[in-house]
Amino acid sequence: MSVPDGSGAQRTVRVGVLGCADIAWRRTLPAIAAEPRTRLVAVASRDGAKARRFTDRFGGEPVTGYERLLDRTDLDAVYIPLPSGMHARWTVAVLKSGRHALVEKPLATCRAEADEMVAAARAGGLVLMENLMFLHHSQHEAVRRMVTAGEIGELRSLSSSFGIPSLPAHDVRYRSELGGGALLDVGVYPLRAARLLLGPRLDPLGAVLRMDPALGVDVAGHVLLTTPRGVTAELSFGFEHFYRCSYELWGSAGRIVLDRAFTPPPALRPVIRLERQDHVQEFTLPADDQYAAVLRSFAASVLDGAEPLDGHDDVLGMSDLLDRVRTCARRIP
Numbered sequence: 642m643s644v645p646d647g648s649g650a651q652r653t654v655r656v657g658v659l660g661c662a663d664i665a666w667r668r669t670l671p672a673i674a675a676e677p678r679t680r681l682v683a684v685a686s687r688d689g690a691k692a693r694r695f696t697d698r699f700g701g702e703p704v705t706g707y708e709r710l711l712d713r714t715d716l717d718a719v720y721i722p723l724p725s726g727m728h729a730r731w732t733v734a735v736l737k738s739g740r741h742a743l744v745e746k747p748l749a750t751c752r753a754e755a756d757e758m759v760a761a762a763r764a765g766g767l768v769l770m771e772n773l774m775f776l777h778h779s780q781h782e783a784v785r786r787m788v789t790a791g792e793i794g795e796l797r798s799l800s801s802s803f804g805i806p807s808l809p810a811h812d813v814r815y816r817s818e819l820g821g822g823a824l825l826d827v828g829v830y831p832l833r834a835a836r837l838l839l840g841p842r843l844d845p846l847g848a849v850l851r852m853d854p855a856l857g858v859d860v861a862g863h864v865l866l867t868t869p870r871g872v873t874a875e876l877s878f879g880f881e882h883f884y885r886c887s888y889e890l891w892g893s894a895g896r897i898v899l900d901r902a903f904t905p906p907p908a909l910r911p912v913i914r915l916e917r918q919d920h921v922q923e924f925t926l927p928a929d930d931q932y933a934a935v936l937r938s939f940a941a942s943v944l945d946g947a948e949p950l951d952g953h954d955d956v957l958g959m960s961d962l963l964d965r966v967r968t969c970a971r972r973i974p
Contacts, residue, residue, distance in 0.1 A: 653677075654741070654943045655717045657710050658684040658701075659731055661691045662722035664745060669720060669772065670699045672932040678940035685710035707731065711738045718768070718943060721745060724813045726820030729754035732769070736761040741768040741943050743935075747829045747963070748956050750820045755960035759953045768942045770949045771956055773833060775903040777934035780911040780926055781837060784890070784897055788838070792915060794894030799838055799874040801831035801889070803903055804861075804882025814880070815856050822858035823880050824850065824966065830903045831876035832864065832966070833959060834888050839868050841958050848970035851879070864966055894918075907932065 656679050658665060673679045685704040686692035692703035704710045710719070711734060718741035721731055725747050735742045736758070748771040749755035762769035775781070788796060805827060808814055814821045835843055843866045850859040861879030886903040889896055895917035905911055907930035915922045941947040951959075 652944050653680045654940050655680055655682045655715055656743075657682055657704075657713065657716040657719045657740075658695070659707055659710055659719050659721045659735070660723040661686045661688075661695050662724075662745065665720070665722040666695065666698075668774070668932045669722065669745075669935075670695065672930075672936045673720070674699050675933060676936040676940060678944060679936055682715055683710060683713060711735065711740075716740055718743060718939070720772075722772075724816070724819035724821070725750055725825050726818060728820075729758060732758050733761045736765055736767050736769065739765060739767070741770075741939075743770050743772055743939050746771055746773040747820075747825050747959075749960050750825060750963075752957065752960040752964045755957050759957060763953070768939070768949065769953070769956075770939050770942060771951050772935055773829070773951065774931045774935050775830065776833065776837065776950055777938060778905060778911075778931040779929045780899065780902075780905070780913070781834075783924070783926055784899060784913060785838065787897060787913070787915065788890060788892075791894075793890060793892030793896055793917070796839075796872055796890060796892050798872060798891045799835055799888060800876070800891070801834050801874070801887065801902070802877045803827045803830045803886045804877065804879045805884055807881050815853075815858055817857040821856075823860050823878055824862055824963065827880070828862055828864070828876070828878040828966075829959070829963070830886065831874075831878060831888065832962060834902065835866055835874040835876060836955075836959065836962070838888070838890065839866075839872055839874060841955075842869055843867070843874065843962060844869075845962070845966050845969045846873075848966050850967075850970045850972050852972050852974055854974050859972070862970070864970075905929070905931065 681701040683702045684695040689705035696703045719735045720743045722745040846865045848864040851861040864876045866874040887900045898914040911926045913924045
């Protein structure tokens, strides 16, 4: 990593980007450019013209070919926004090259891949962080404080949904060989919200995955989970829905509702709705930029040794939960 030069200059993480995905263009590269402790050095694509389009906007050098990016000697970390089916191969390659890795969600398509990636990070003493941005928004901590304070009594259940309209026919999320499907793309949000709000000990009681026979991927799904104490989570997701991303916590004395739970724009002031008997309150929170927060957290982990918000146990537990959901799921054409 770059170090102070004696003039008091701040240390920065020199970042390379492996792939030119839409999420990198819209969200992560603007955050890298805005974060004082990260500096974009190079962007790699199999298509040199695509890499140059990115560097013309965000800076850095265009690189043709993923291997050539890893041959560079001026990188401390690599951001990997490739399709999820390619994450394991290239994340392990990045870690074995001695670079820290920020990997687009989902980190892995299964527990076996996550095990390999975490093992490589531990062997090299490197940061491995999943870019699941919503976890870094302050609205969720506000919700957790309200639950802990007993605002809705004893927690009984969580319901959460994340659905988006149909994707273009050529979208990589419809390609099974690249780790496509609704569970891995939008389903991970309500699943991770359940782990955040109910704790890591979650067991799938049942699941339905609606499959597209021609594509060979799931386009929608529904999952029922339970904690050891019987608090349940009912989760829905899909690619063919009116847009919705929300969750609701239902307790013995009230409920909490949060809309725009997973993709709030940086300027949005989130509203938490608290309902109790004959009483409704709405709490408007300060705006928060979860995209910037991810890069701050990643830089702090690399430069300061701070523990990532999602540590190794978290990413392994999440990958394990995905495996168990798929195992119990009934697949319906």
